[in-house]
Amino acid sequence: MKGPTLTELSNRARDIFRLVVEGYIASGQPVGSKTLAGAGGVNLSPASIRSVLQELQDAGLLAAPHTSAGRMPTEIGLRLFVDGIMQVAEPSAAERAQIERGLERGRERSLAAGGTIEAALAAATSALSELSAGAGVIMVPRREPRLVQLSFVPLSPVRALAVLVAEDGGVENRVIDLPAPLAPFMLEQASNYLTARLAGRTLGEALAVIRAEIDGGRSALDAASADLVQRGLAIWSMDGAQRPVLVVRGQANLLDEAALGDLERVRQLLDELENAEAIAGVLDAAREAEATRIFIGSENRLFSLSGSSVIASPWRDGEGRVVGVVGVIGPTRLNYARVVPMVDFTAQSLGKLIGQDGFSRK
Structure with a gap:
């Protein structure tokens, strides 16, 4: 099903849709009309809000879980939000510092181990996992020897x-x-x-x-x-x-409080994360991208059952050649506006790190 475009939504429908998506991403829970009526910027009665919510649901942008009177975005709705409404901000100074510190520690451990890349990859995925509350993942082809x-x-x-x-x-x-x-x-x-x-x-x-x-x-x-x-x-x-190096960190982050109400989905996602070859295939789809790519739910076959999202970015060496792909995997309620720039910054930082002397892949 193809949903409406932003231009086909009224201003009030667009505002309410944005608030529902942002509220769902923040809490992991459906958002109801009472919550929206109390939100700043919505000068409508609960009855009017419910009418707009129903319109958005009929358009395929929102869904109403049978256990709740609130609404949550569908995959189509999330795609519309990501492509047309989401405002991406640069990572904060603290986030950049945490990523850089993790990479530098990984570089030091790598050099102590003879200059291999694995410790730096693990540091990058751990930093992303901690900051995003998802699973950090990174792939790089095995080193081609001379x-x-x-x-x-x-x-x-x-x-x-x-x-x-x-x-x-x-x-x-x-x-x-x-x-x-x-x-x-x-x-x-x-x-x-x-x-x-x-x-x-x-x-x-x-x-x-x-x-x-x-x-x-x-x-x-x-x-x-x-x-x-x-x-x-x-x-x-x-x-x-066919033999890439794949590092996944932070699977435990997927077992947060919001996920406990949907243990079957989490169990399915953890099973999917065990399939290293399939994950490598997902990340490989982002290798030729010019910027960070976002796969939402069933847009990617591997994570269609768990309804999970992937945010991935290629990282390059000093000559601009793609070396590998770094990203975050998590529920569809990932904070895309925050995670996308973090993934992009990590990809840039990895590219600078790998270009330093004495650093190699084995």
Whole structure:
């Protein structure tokens, strides 16, 4: 169902709608006509307010729980509020300081552990969780090592073992199927070609260079060897993308007093937060966004059953490349106006932090 636009609402309907949403976000409870009549700026009788509430309900923007005479926003109503009414403010000085202190502590622990990123990620999610009263979550692809060598060892006429050696001494093996029976000298030719071009590069960088050479006809490889080269690189580039680092903190925040009346929904959300692969998929949808993205309830398939919201923002390195995604997951009554700028600030702070010398991902 598609709800009305803001321009289709009267001024008094817009004012009452805003007060209902803000009251629901603040308390987690439906808002009734008596509460609204006592609110400043509503110069209407309770009967007139009830009439407007019914209009908003008929328009699909509000709902009336059977246990209460008050109203609460629907997902359609929340989307209208977020996109057209909500006034986003910058994080307060205290909030910015808390986020920065947490990240700096995480950076110190990370450097003490050899420069790995995990402690900083945990600090970022913990800070967001504490400030938002939701679950803080962050995702970053696993570090792509700089490479030294990639060799093909024949196992049979139609299978080979691809051996990848990284600068840090790591060695990984994968068995790949050959497109057709290849002579050993062709495997050696492909190995030499790859090693000459990937040394000192990550898999992603090497794959881009080699594909450009092959597609541009600048490679000395024949068709079979070229296919083998691309297969050999693809198995690792695909594998790395499917194994992100995911950190979730603050699930206990979801068990607040307002949530106790809907334990089934909370139980469902906690179950959903256990599905790391699915959460990574949700956050990945925000990777290419220019700004913070908001998914409300069933707008995202993973959290449709629990009716939860996700606020997520990509964070970038010093060269503007997307490194990962940071965000908050919680009930639809999240304080969007407050949480959105906090997520955005955390993303910016992470980008600055990762750019500092001696800080890496493993």
